[in-house]
Amino acid sequence: MRVNGESGNLISIRDRGLLYGDGVFRTLLVSEGQALHWPLHYQKLQHDCAALGITCPDFACLSAELAGLLAEHPDAVYKIIVTRGLAQRGYAPSPDSTPTPVWDVLPLPDYPASRILQGATLQLCQLRLGHQPRLAGIKHLNRLENVLAAAECTAADEGLLLDSLGNVIEGTRSNVFLVSRGRLITPALNLCGVAGVQRDRIMDYALRIGMVVEVREVGLDELLAADEVFLSNSVFGLWPVARLEQRRWTDFKVALRLRAALGGAS
């Protein structure tokens, strides 16, 4: 674990990351000493920092810290947080605040292989995501909606989140895709939700193999009628969905093809 460029696992109680959730993060899979898709994660980190007006630490600086960690922890899940730094007084950020980079290293999760071969189960969350276009898509530290949703969705492998209008947005810790008549469809994240690195990679690959890719409003009915449904994130890669409430899916053809192409995720 590293905080502010040094070894350590403690942060100031005056850091705006704690006080306001004023920061962003990414979760990376590290396998055999390689941080998978680190440049893509950094791009997202930089994008999200910019959206909040936080100065993102240099790629070279973070990469140097990362390299040090990889030598010690070659197989793990890494979390990189960038907060806006120490608070002065009140909500308004100081223009000269220095961001705080934080690295944490977590054990690899031990997901059963059945989630890939037989598919994962989904549960519909009661909590509906609120709309906030200024924060939508950003992986920021204001994650209480995910916490409350995950707390209620313990009967399945993942919880499915709708927004206040009833549209499908994402899983509590994943993005969601539909395959329908050969097209790949994923919800637009301009009003709420988090845009994952793996989501981008899946869309890129689908386009490259000639699939039609649609990013737009997706209703729950459309999801239930889809030929395939799958989930993605940077740790588990891609899970086909076998069940949502009463609906069962058994066709994972496109999902498993995309999963194989992505490679490198557990």
Added chain:
Amino acid sequence: MRVNGESGNLISIRDRGLLYGDGVFRTLLVSEGQALHWPLHYQKLQHDCAALGITCPDFACLSAELAGLLAEHPDAVYKIIVTRGLAQRGYAPSPDSTPTPVWDVLPLPDYPASRILQGATLQLCQLRLGHQPRLAGIKHLNRLENVLAAAECTAADEGLLLDSLGNVIEGTRSNVFLVSRGRLITPALNLCGVAGVQRDRIMDYALRIGMVVEVREVGLDELLAADEVFLSNSVFGLWPVARLEQRRWTDFKVALRLRAALGGAS
């Protein structure tokens, strides 16, 4: 400063307060060794913890910590944070997590007396608050909306926040009240916003002196047409509003009467 029952100003980077903003807080004014309205603040803290399923530390425990701080810092602003505690894995809270109480002590702000006598200036924020009924009213640590709003509203003493429907909700760090034909009106906070201790005290006092008090949807037009507008929080107490964009107010009669009755705030 105290963290987890001991002196200190550092918290674990695995605390859910940092990772997810998974916690609540209150800000107290401390004057001449007294923490003003501490029992009311504790009630709110307990209410907000319950709303998130966090076990609130005992009143006796927190009061004992507070007493120790009061002896050392008799005139200050105190912040009490209660997070859900250390993370296990992922968003779902562990049922046996132990909350982390955090106390911070900040210098008293040096607000000019003119904000009381001549009134404060308000600026309309571009950012609109999103609706999330599950989090509305709670003073939780997911405060990025306030951060972005405060960042843009630097031309006045306080920023006025509307919701996505254009209704008036609150200031970036205060609650807002209207006085209209002798009635006291304040926005309902069931979809967004933070319910302050001072807001409750003002409503209580207004009822006691026989005013009609209305808690409901408030449009911007209604605010602009009000006889008086004022702001409240636990640090500055109550500020009459002298200006919002082109609209000027000069009548502060009800506001200053309520302010005098509240007592004890700077």
